[in-house]
Amino acid sequence: EKGGYEHFMLKEIHEQPDTIFDCLRGRLLPQSGQIIMSGVDNHIDALKNAQRMLIVACGTSWHAGLLAEYQIEELCRIPVEVEYASEFRYRNPVVNKGDVIIAISQSGETADTLVALESAKAKGAFIFGVVNVVGSSIARLSNAGAYTHAGPEIGVASTKAFTGQLAVLTMMALKIGYAKGAITEARYLQLMRELYEVPEKVKEILKDTSNIQRIAAKYKDATDFLFLGRGYNFPIALEGALKLKEISYIHAEGYPAAEMKHGPIALVDEKLPVVFVATKDSYYEKIVSNVQEIKARKGKVIAVATANDEIIPGMSNDIMFVPDADEVIAPLLSTIPLQLLSYYVGVAKGLDVDKPRNLAKSVTVE
Numbered sequence: 382e383k384g385g386y387e388h389f390m391l392k393e394i395h396e397q398p399d400t401i402f403d404c405l406r407g408r409l410l411p412q413s414g415q416i417i418m419s420g421v422d423n424h425i426d427a428l429k430n431a432q433r434m435l436i437v438a439c440g441t442s443w444h445a446g447l448l449a450e451y452q453i454e455e456l457c458r459i460p461v462e463v464e465y466a467s468e469f470r471y472r473n474p475v476v477n478k479g480d481v482i483i484a485i486s487q488s489g490e491t492a493d494t495l496v497a498l499e500s501a502k503a504k505g506a507f508i509f510g511v512v513n514v515v516g517s518s519i520a521r522l523s524n525a526g527a528y529t530h531a532g533p534e535i536g537v538a539s540t541k542a543f544t545g546q547l548a549v550l551t552m553m554a555l556k557i558g559y560a561k562g563a564i565t566e567a568r569y570l571q572l573m574r575e576l577y578e579v580p581e582k583v584k585e586i587l588k589d590t591s592n593i594q595r596i597a598a599k600y601k602d603a604t605d606f607l608f609l610g611r612g613y614n615f616p617i618a619l620e621g622a623l624k625l626k627e628i629s630y631i632h633a634e635g636y637p638a639a640e641m642k643h644g645p646i647a648l649v650d651e652k653l654p655v656v657f658v659a660t661k662d663s664y665y666e667k668i669v670s671n672v673q674e675i676k677a678r679k680g681k682v683i684a685v686a687t688a689n690d691e692i693i694p695g696m697s698n699d700i701m702f703v704p705d706a707d708e709v710i711a712p713l714l715s716t717i718p719l720q721l722l723s724y725y726v727g728v729a730k731g732l733d734v735d736k737p738r739n740l741a742k743s744v745t746v747e
């Protein structure tokens with residue numbers, strides 16, 4: 382049932398070219414310039430005219446939501462707030478009629494998310510569910526939605542469900558942004574084509590993982606890690622840190638790279654591995670100087686960089702390449718080496734990567 386893989390987590394990481402393709406299949410049609418998502422089509426006015434969108438989720442799904450905030454604000458020009466479901470539920474938030482709530486959940490059963498949605502629905506919010514498990518509680522509670530079609534995820538740490546969420550949310554941002562006239566047709570078509578190429582590019586990353594295995598073995602005894610990114614890669618840095626914590630029990634923190642100088646840089650010494658998610662994008666020059674700051678303090682730099690990058694490799698102790706992609710799409714690629722890194726660190730430490738201690742696949746208690 383593990384399809385020849387040693388663990389479900391590794392199998393699910395390697396399934397991603399297929400699961401992302403399944404998610405896009407029949408929806409993303411770059412040749413005709415259409416994105417067909419019935420949950421969006423049927424409610425396009427409510428979505429494109431929303432005064433505000435609130436994204437409610439937990440854990441990895443919350444990280445998908447944070448990326449969606451960046452994408453929706455850029456492509457749709459709609460203000461977005463991303464909320465931890467558990468905080469949203471208990472802090473008496475302002476929810477106005479006509480606000481759109483996007484609920485993101487792999488299992489569709491996370492109690493914090495479910496109760497947050499119930500109270501928002503009672504206040505008149507429109508709930509759009511981005512869910513993996515068909516017919517789950519959150520799917521049933523939603524007014525509309527789009528499934529991620531990643532198939533059953535057995536590994537406790539979310540991998541293929543996360544990239545499915547990113548694919549759905551990217552299509553939504555594109556579709557709503559174009560319907561609203563917030564992006565040009567040329568940009569819309571270009572990003573559609575880029576998204577369509579993601580499954581092939583993920584396959585490319587997965588073709589040879591020996592370099593990532595080597596890096597994992599080299600750093601497996603570190604006691605702490607930092608994960609840094611800017612812009613679209615910031616949520617990916619957070620997700621990289623969460624994955625490492627879960628699978629390897631190594632303390633890891635994700636930060637926006639520029640926040641380093643406001644405190645965390647005090648942690649940096651010659652023992653600290655610092656993972657930069659530093660693909661070529663509009664933040665590139667800025668992140669190059671952040672890498673410099675870490676090097677100057679003798680931190681060990683591990684970078685995720687674009688295949689043709691000529692600067693970052695020379696500044697890094699270790700490097701993981703991903704194919705070139707537009708910055709809106711690149712997170713779907715840059716997250717893959719980080720999944721593999723945490724997997725191989727966990728394996729190198731002899732841990733049960735499919736069932737990390739203290740964790741359950743769906744958290745049905747508040």
Ligand code: F6R
Pocket residue numbers: 439440441442443485486487488489490491494537538539540623624627742743744
């Ligand atoms: C991390 C992980 C958790 C879940 C979180 C929300 O690998 O799996 O952080 O993302 O518990 O679960 P769902 O998406 O099922 O609501």
